[in-house]
Amino acid sequence: MTVDFTTAIDEKEPIKTIASISTNFVEVIYPDPVKRITISHPTKKLYLSFSYEDGDSGTATNSAICAAGQYFSMSVPDGLDRCQIASATGTATTVIFIMEVF
DSSP: OOEEOTTTTTTTOOEEEEEEEOSBOEEEEOOTTOOEEEEEOSSOOEEEESSOOTTOBOOSTTEEEEOTTOEEEEEOOTTOOEEEEEESSSOEEEEEEEEEOO
């Protein structure tokens, strides 16, 4: 299930929610000018990666880990406009995805 946020910045909506993420990676597409992304979920640990495809099994290998109840933020290298997010266990509902343009 790919989630497309390519118009979010133009629509002045830099904070979005992803309704549901399971233990399989969900691809998130964001606008090219985005320079920092942040993810969070109040009760689920999340994996964030740039190495997988939509639907691949979630894993900590080649992934950043966002602890439950915390925010994970990172600068995005130029030329990247998508990432993959998975829940470490179970289903994470209402995952927060924040985009920043400098």
